[in-house]
Amino acid sequence: MKIDIQWQIRIALALALVLLVWPVVHMAWSLSFGLSSWKLAGWGMYATNHPFYMHQKVIFLPERDLPVQALGPFRGISQVVELTDGELRGLEADEASQDADSAARRIERDLRAIRSKHGIGQLVDAWGEAMYPEGRPCCALVLFTEPRLDVLGGRAYRSTTAFYHEQGKVHELGRYRGDQVDEAEIARRIDRAIEELGS
Amino acid sequence: MTTATAALGWRGVLTHGLTRSVPEELMPAFRRFFVIHIFLQSLKLPRVEQTTEVYPWIGLVFIAVVVACMNRLYRIGLLTLLLYKLWRIVEDFPMTANHMYLETLILFVLLVFSDRRTDPEHGPKAEAMSANLVQMSILLVYFYSGVQKIVHGMWLSGEHVALNLYSFVPFGMPVSVQTFYRWIGSLFDEPAVEFPLRGASGLNAVEQAFPGWAIALFLITGWLVILSELLVPLCVAWPRTRRFGVWLMLVVQLGIGAFAWETEFMFAAVGCILLFFHKRPVRNYSVLLVLHVIWSLSILLMGSKVPTL
Numbered sequence: 365m366k367i368d369i370q371w372q373i374r375i376a377l378a379l380a381l382v383l384l385v386w387p388v389v390h391m392a393w394s395l396s397f398g399l400s401s402w403k404l405a406g407w408g409m410y411a412t413n414h415p416f417y418m419h420q421k422v423i424f425l426p427e428r429d430l431p432v433q434a435l436g437p438f439r440g441i442s443q444v445v446e447l448t449d450g451e452l453r454g455l456e457a458d459e460a461s462q463d464a465d466s467a468a469r470r471i472e473r474d475l476r477a478i479r480s481k482h483g484i485g486q487l488v489d490a491w492g493e494a495m496y497p498e499g500r501p502c503c504a505l506v507l508f509t510e511p512r513l514d515v516l517g518g519r520a521y522r523s524t525t526a527f528y529h530e531q532g533k534v535h536e537l538g539r540y541r542g543d544q545v546d547e548a549e550i551a552r553r554i555d556r557a558i559e560e561l562g563s
Numbered sequence: 564m565t566t567a568t569a570a571l572g573w574r575g576v577l578t579h580g581l582t583r584s585v586p587e588e589l590m591p592a593f594r595r596f597f598v599i600h601i602f603l604q605s606l607k608l609p610r611v612e613q614t615t616e617v618y619p620w621i622g623l624v625f626i627a628v629v630v631a632c633m634n635r636l637y638r639i640g641l642l643t644l645l646l647y648k649l650w651r652i653v654e655d656f657p658m659t660a661n662h663m664y665l666e667t668l669i670l671f672v673l674l675v676f677s678d679r680r681t682d683p684e685h686g687p688k689a690e691a692m693s694a695n696l697v698q699m700s701i702l703l704v705y706f707y708s709g710v711q712k713i714v715h716g717m718w719l720s721g722e723h724v725a726l727n728l729y730s731f732v733p734f735g736m737p738v739s740v741q742t743f744y745r746w747i748g749s750l751f752d753e754p755a756v757e758f759p760l761r762g763a764s765g766l767n768a769v770e771q772a773f774p775g776w777a778i779a780l781f782l783i784t785g786w787l788v789i790l791s792e793l794l795v796p797l798c799v800a801w802p803r804t805r806r807f808g809v810w811l812m813l814v815v816q817l818g819i820g821a822f823a824w825e826t827e828f829m830f831a832a833v834g835c836i837l838l839f840f841h842k843r844p845v846r847n848y849s850v851l852l853v854l855h856v857i858w859s860l861s862i863l864l865m866g867s868k869v870p871t872l
Contacts, residue, residue: 369685372676376581376692377574379672383700387707391714401711403657405664407704408711410723410736410823415658417730437764477657511729511762513771515721515781520729520760521768540766547766 398479398525413510415476416441421507422491423447424455428503428530428562430555435547438509438522442472444491446501457494464494479508481527481534488529504529505554512541519543526554528561535561584687585694587679589844593694594641594673596834596848598631601644601666603859604827623647634680641674662828665700669835672696694838701835702796705812709792718789721781725773729762735824744777751776791815799839809839826862830855 367375390406393399400415401408419438424446436445436452444455457465468490475483484506492500509524521542528535537557540550605624608617624647631640648667652659676693679686717723728744730737741758748756753774763769773781795815798808813836820829830851837847 366677366682367675369677369689372685372689372692373578373582375675376696377577379668379696380577380581380699383696383703387703387710391707391711394711395714401715402661403659405661406711407661407707408715409661409708410718411708411711411715412717412723413726435766439764474657509766511726513722513725513729513762515725515773515778518770518772519768520762520771522763522766524766542763542766542768546768550766 400477403477417510418476419443419507419509420472420475420487421445421509422488423452423505423507424492424495424501425503425505426501428558430505430551430558434505435507435551435554444468444495446495455491455495461494461497464490468494475508479525481536484527485529485532485534488534502530505558506534512543514543517543524550526557528558530561581692581695581699582688583695584691585838586841586844587687589838589841590673590678590690590694591680592844592848593697593834593838594637595632596852597666597669597673597831598628598640598644599852600830600834600855601648601670602628603830603855605647606859606863607827620647637678638674641670645670645674660828662831665704666831668700669697669831697835698838701812701832702799704832705792705815706796709789712785712789712792718785721778721785724781724784725777728756728758728760731759736822739822739824744780747776747780805839809836812836812839826858830858 387406387408390399390404390408391401394401394406394408394412399406400418401411402415418441420442421438422444423434424444425434426447431447431450434447434450434452445452446455447453468487471483471487471490475487488504488506492504506527506529507524508527509522511520512523513520523539523541525539526537528537537554540553542550545553602621602624605621608621609615624644627640627643627647629640631637631644633640645667648663648670652663652667655663672693676696677686677689679690682689712718712723717726724740727737727740732738737759745756745758751774760771761769762771791811792815795808795812798804798811801808813833816829816832816836820826820832833851834848837844837851840847
């Protein structure tokens, strides 16, 4: 196999251009649309928290109303919980739902690299199938939260992005920082954002 | 823009830069080192995948490496290795580690561009293009790594370094930062600190006051890392500082490898960096290969005691 030298020059130029331009596109994507700086060859390793420090929490809600205490602590790297009578309860898939459980974990893993509304919708559907074989609650709140630190201010906190899933649609509610407002206020703001979706 | 540059245009400048000649022995030595690096990397597959089903793949990689080291059939070996790497990328996608993309790109470059033994007429020019493309790749990795650290801001504020003190991960950068912090703290007669520190478990912030020396340490480390990553490609690009830049790049890469335990990437990167050293390439790559083999075998012999990087 021998490639013509003129073609080799063209390939070299194309590769050089891709090497120069792709990281710039990657940076814009990772700054604005939920791509981890660590992934997809943008050379942003260590620039942000590793994807596995990103905690994912799916809260299934029986109704739109979100009580203030609904967010709760974050344990491990992911949680699936339901809100029943104002109390959070952890959910686990039974033996019969292992396939759906594996599918959900795969989607969860992918969302650590590339977060999209489409992927979040798939995640809620997959967890819904794994946890509620006979029909899941109407709505779900999905939280992506990562540890942050204000070195000069001396405060460790979490930065959280909230999404709301209802009737097959995913809405981004906003980003909330624990160094600016407390947990109760974040829950109130999320609740208000959900209410505004209806109006 | 100089008159000469203006006359060449962007395409001419790039072509001129990519066709700077390289010594005859450089690319064959690099190619042999690089394919053996891929084989050594594949030896970790059983631990990464947690299954013995990957042994046939390791066998295939071994055969491909032997073929890739031959003078005439090397392209068949390279093509097999490229397909193997693409399979690894697809398997892990989108969580694929970045060095996998870089290694795949290098295999593609080695495959596509001619060799002076198989194409005496255009081989030298093609070899020069492949060497310069690999050099360019590694320089851009450092450059954009520095730029990404600036735009995301976590290194400028010292936050990224400090967050390692909260990490429960028992290997890599968290262990290095925690050990270094403890050692510096002992110099300031600070009481020993229990790691990991407790961060915010809920959405409420937690007070965490660091002593002045620690804040200075986080900030200075963050800025130095960014500065060195940006300085390396700029120094190499400038002819007067090229020699300094290449040595700085080697030091920075060894530092990253040791501090973040990123040894798999480190050996690939040092292989790329040695392309800047045009004298005695066979000796250079032989020494690097011996170190790589010793390191990989020690990791394998230590088994599960050493985490996969």
